[in-house]
Amino acid sequence: MSAGRPLTKAERKAFNRAEHERKIKQDLIARHGNDLGTFYYWLRIVNIRGTQDFREGNTDFIREVALALHNVYSRHGG
Numbered sequence: 001m002s003a004g005r006p007l008t009k010a011e012r013k014a015f016n017r018a019e020h021e022r023k024i025k026q027d028l029i030a031r032h033g034n035d036l037g038t039f040y041y042w043l044r045i046v047n048i049r050g051t052q053d054f055r056e057g058n059t060d061f062i063r064e065v066a067l068a069l070h071n072v073y074s075r076h077g078g
Helices: 009-032 034-055 060-076
Strands: none
Touching (some): 034 060
């Protein structure tokens, strides 16, 4: 965490955000089990990142995720 010194404002913000995300992931896993909870957390992160990229006009990330999901479905869904 810190190397014997107080965290800077930016470091504290990053640390608090990471702790918040960790708590959300743990809550989802506790509610839905390990596999489904992890998947729901992954969907949450993809949704946030995809929305940010879409607002910036970059659709590459969304296209890559859609392709990856299609590949998983093709292999395991039928």
